[in-house]
Amino acid sequence: MTIETVRVSSRWLELREPADAAARSAHLVEEVRRSLPSLTGRVGGSGGGLEIHDLGCGTGSMARWLGPRLDGPQHWVLHDRDADLLLHAAANPPGEAADGSVVTVETRRQDVAWLAPEELASADLICASALLDMMTADELDSLVASCASVGCPVLITLSVSGGVELAPADPLDGDVADAFNLHQRRATAGPDAVRAVADGFAALGRDVIVWPSPWRLGAEHAELVAQWFAGWLGAACEQRPELDAAAGPYRRRRLAQVAAGTLSLTLHHEDVLVRPAPPAKT
DSSP states (O other): OTTOOOOOOOOHHHHHHHHHHHOOOHHHHHHHHHHHHGGGTOOOOTSSSEEEEEEETTTHHHHHHHHGGGGSSEEEEEEEEHHHHHHHHHHOOOOOTTTTTEEEEEEEEEGGGGGGGGGTTTEEEEEEESGGGSSSSHHHHHHHHHHHTTHHHHTEEEEEEEEEHHHOOOOOOHHHHHEEEEHHHHHGGGHHHHHHHHHHHHTTTTTEEEEEEEEEOGGGGHHHHHHHHHHHHHHHHHOOGGGGHHHHHHHHHHHHHHHOOOOOOEEEEEEEEEEEOOOOOO
């Protein structure tokens, strides 16, 4: 369950991309836009524009979402340990920037949990999505230290925060949610990751904003909800085998509701913006 061992399918990432796009905080993007003008004079990978590093990029959905919301030429450096996902990301780059400027990409196959600070040193913005809750406490500490050393803004979206709401409610929902959260905490920071990262950056003197970014899914997201539910319930039963007896009927009830278009899901995430470090006094 650490970032080193979890491998996600391109189909899962394709399914979740529209839900992710709808959930991410537009408010924090405006904060990012306000943070960037003083940095655009730095020479980035696009010849004077912004150099943006996306950690654990998957199929490149963060670049496709954020790139068109920022002005100016951009060069995205996409980091991931999965070569197949990097190929997908390179083949599906973002469109133009908000002002029509060119956006380019390059890919780097790397374990983002242990990036050396020098590998991010030229970044004007560092971002990630759906990453933190898959990392261990040590990996989070390493990530915070490497990102903080650069001094640029850091935007990390869609970290699971532990809250799940299914409608209509079922008596088993709470037990499954609690077991799933315990399962995540066995090997990773899970729903505690956002607080750990926010505290880590704050301890280094950085200003941190945490903003809610829940998935709100309904009948139009049936395949996504069904896949999410299968993984959620499976992990819960692995954590608490005594749930197995009730899990079969519960699964059938819920999947029947998904098929009928009567189940809705709110899955709570949080976005984190770490504002750039203030200039050093001379």
